[in-house]
Amino acid sequence: MRPVAPGVGRSIPAEAGNSGWKRTRDFRYATRVATVNKLLDKINISGTVRTDEPMSGHTTFEVGGPADLYAVPQTVADIIELLAVAEEAGLSWFVLGGGANVLVSDRGIRGLVIDMRAFSQFRREDDELVLGTGLPISDAAERAAELGLAGLEFLYSMPGSVGGAVWMNARCYGYSIDEVLESVLYLDENRRPRRYRARREDFAYKRSPFQNRRVVMYESRFRMRPADPAELRERMSEYYRDRESKGHFSAPSAGSVFKNNRDYGAPTGKLLDGLGLRGFQVGQAKVSDLHANIVINTGGATAAEIRAVIEHMDRQARAQLGIQLEREVLYAGEW
Numbered sequence: 092m093r094p095v096a097p098g099v100g101r102s103i104p105a106e107a108g109n110s111g112w113k114r115t116r117d118f119r120y121a122t123r124v125a126t127v128n129k130l131l132d133k134i135n136i137s138g139t140v141r142t143d144e145p146m147s148g149h150t151t152f153e154v155g156g157p158a159d160l161y162a163v164p165q166t167v168a169d170i171i172e173l174l175a176v177a178e179e180a181g182l183s184w185f186v187l188g189g190g191a192n193v194l195v196s197d198r199g200i201r202g203l204v205i206d207m208r209a210f211s212q213f214r215r216e217d218d219e220l221v222l223g224t225g226l227p228i229s230d231a232a233e234r235a236a237e238l239g240l241a242g243l244e245f246l247y248s249m250p251g252s253v254g255g256a257v258w259m260n261a262r263c264y265g266y267s268i269d270e271v272l273e274s275v276l277y278l279d280e281n282r283r284p285r286r287y288r289a290r291r292e293d294f295a296y297k298r299s300p301f302q303n304r305r306v307v308m309y310e311s312r313f314r315m316r317p318a319d320p321a322e323l324r325e326r327m328s329e330y331y332r333d334r335e336s337k338g339h340f341s342a343p344s345a346g347s348v349f350k351n352n353r354d355y356g357a358p359t360g361k362l363l364d365g366l367g368l369r370g371f372q373v374g375q376a377k378v379s380d381l382h383a384n385i386v387i388n389t390g391g392a393t394a395a396e397i398r399a400v401i402e403h404m405d406r407q408a409r410a411q412l413g414i415q416l417e418r419e420v421l422y423a424g425e426w
């Protein structure tokens with residue numbers, strides 16, 4: 092039997108008012124609920140599936156409206172089943188890691204969200220680590236250090252999953268994840284399992300080959316080096332303290348809003364700081380007082396407010412410095 096969590100079968104509100112716009116909106120909503128309910132009956136996976144799941148509970152900005160369908164697959168067969176049902180119904184789908192680099196709209200996500208959290212295996216094979224892509228990357232770094240394995244420690248205390256870090260080619264403290272990535276198991280565009288052998292030339296600053304494809308990664312392998320656990324712990328504590336000093340843990344955010352590729356001769360935070368953007372606020376969304384490239388949710392912000400702050404920063408950089416910053420935070424959902 093398909094385990095279906097509460098929230099399923101939400102009733103469609105009776106039409107109120109007589110504006111054409113309202114009728115169209117209700118009609119679209121009714122059609123969507125009917126489609127989603129029909130799909131729920133078709134999906135047969137071992138993991139959970141829910142309807143109208145608020146994405147604010149799954150993103151580090153703590154904002155985002157409901158996803159029509161939200162699934163937590165437990166097996167690769169589950170993912171294949173979900174992709175097949177979505178494709179047959181012409182439904183779009185989105186893979187969610189830790190939600191640490193996405194701004195989901197207040198209206199939410201039309202279609203299916205595939206949350207990879209259950210793919211959290213951690214296995215050592217000699218000096219290599221085999222990790223599920225849903226495992227928090229910081230946990231992976233911590234467990235590797237306990238085993239005396241170096242390679243991922245620079246990612247300690249960075250939010251997000253192993254899969255999200257590979258997809259983004261996460262980078263901090265002078266290192267990128269592609270430096271230790273050996274291979275990735277994923278489902279290709281035809282839902283076939285494949286192995287990708289990592290080549291450095293396929294990656295660049297915050298770029299990975301997965302950004303150009305519609306695939307689901309479920310396992311990755313990393314080349315590690317033997318190291319002293321105490322030394323690794325010391326380095327990880329330094330990284331943690333540095334993040335703490337930049338306010339990473341004091342308010343919901345998605346880290347740096349714009350890429351820090353130094354194309355313009357200085358760190359992006361410094362450039363934005365020079366524009367006096369610290370503290371700039373729209374509603375409850377605000378440029379952090381501690382770092383001008385971070386936007387925080389001060390409590391109860393909407394996605395629209397966060398986006399308005401980001402767009403203001405972007406416009407100011409263009410108008411005052413004549414530069415086009417590249418946004419790192421991804422917009423998701425129906426805007």
Ligand SMILES: Cc1cc2nc3c(=O)[nH]c(=O)nc-3n(C[C@H](O)[C@H](O)[C@H](O)COP(=O)(O)OP(=O)(O)OC[C@H]3O[C@@H](n4cnc5c(N)ncnc54)[C@H](O)[C@@H]3O)c2cc1C
Nearest residue numbers: 188189190191192251252254255256258261262263308346
């Ligand atoms: C406080 C804070 C500090 C941060 N500091 C840094 C930093 O120092 N360096 C840095 O690089 N980033 C930083 N970030 C951003 C974020 O942590 C990284 O981008 C992280 O790698 C995102 O991972 P995620 O699992 O949350 O991805 P998500 O935000 O869930 O997804 C990001 C993208 O990856 C795709 N994706 C995720 N998993 C899979 C999968 N299994 N298969 C296919 N596609 C997938 C998603 O579809 C989406 O397109 C920070 C964020 C916060 C909140």
